[in-house]
Amino acid sequence: MSAKLSAAAAALQALSNPARLAILAAIADRNQRRVPVVLEELGDLRTVAKEVGRLTEAGLLTKVRGQFVADLTTLGALADAVVEATALGRAIPADSPLRRFLVHGRIRTLPKRPADLDAMAAVLCTLLPNDRTLTEAEVNDYLHQAGDDVAGLRRLLVDLHFVRRSGSAGYEVIEHPIHV
Known part of the structure; x- marks a missing residue:
């Protein structure tokens, strides 16, 4: 359970930065529209690359066949882990x-x-x-x-x-x- 809570904390920490949140949203939007993700189009390449790295470490982005893919299902699983750690989540x-x-x-x-x-x-x-x-x-x-x-x-x-x-x-x- 603590590993799941740690992962949830990492994801929330990653999302607490407005630049990272905007990058994740932009990548998710491009994924949904089936448009290739070109990091240079998301802003300063050095900054974007650093923030993409943090989002990847947090499990919110993965690389599939050379393209970054937003994995928003991770957020639901992490939310479930937090619920299971509550007093009633453990008791019921x-x-x-x-x-x-x-x-x-x-x-x-x-x-x-x-x-x-x-x-x-x-x-x-x-x-x-x-x-x-x-x-x-x-x-x-x-x-x-x-x-x-x-x-x-x-x-x-x-x-x-x-x-x-x-x-x-x-x-x-x-x-x-x-x-x-």
């Missing part, structure tokens, strides 16, 4: 129906069906340590990995009895399922 199997409630590894919307809601709460519960009482701020920090509405997620866990709120003392995990 790729083939789980709960994945339909996620966008980019975070909760987009909570399930409506009680069974799905229970299953999502069970997954959220796995993000919390169960060996100690947690403060509200700690619970919020853990749940923020899963979604932006931490108060709603916290209430869900309390309402479904996965977490017990003990007054101002804090929160305790009642049930800590292993898998969903």
Whole structure:
């Protein structure tokens, strides 16, 4: 997994430079129109060659039969690798129906069906340590990995009895399922 994340970081770093991004876009456009890529047409040859080298190292360009080809499918694979590295990406199997409630590894919307809601709460519960009482701020920090509405997620866990709120003392995990 760390190799995939490293590749994603390299691609994002390569794309963070406006000149590289413009070169990649120009090459992708020429590829789509089936026009040969001539580096001299993209700008100063020394600069373009250096930036093409960086894009190639990042896996965004390949050379096929002497022509540079933009490999934009790499971006999707790298995005998938980043999603799999999120807390919910690790906690919810790729083939789980709960994945339909996620966008980019975070909760987009909570399930409506009680069974799905229970299953999502069970997954959220796995993000919390169960060996100690947690403060509200700690619970919020853990749940923020899963979604932006931490108060709603916290209430869900309390309402479904996965977490017990003990007054101002804090929160305790009642049930800590292993898998969903």
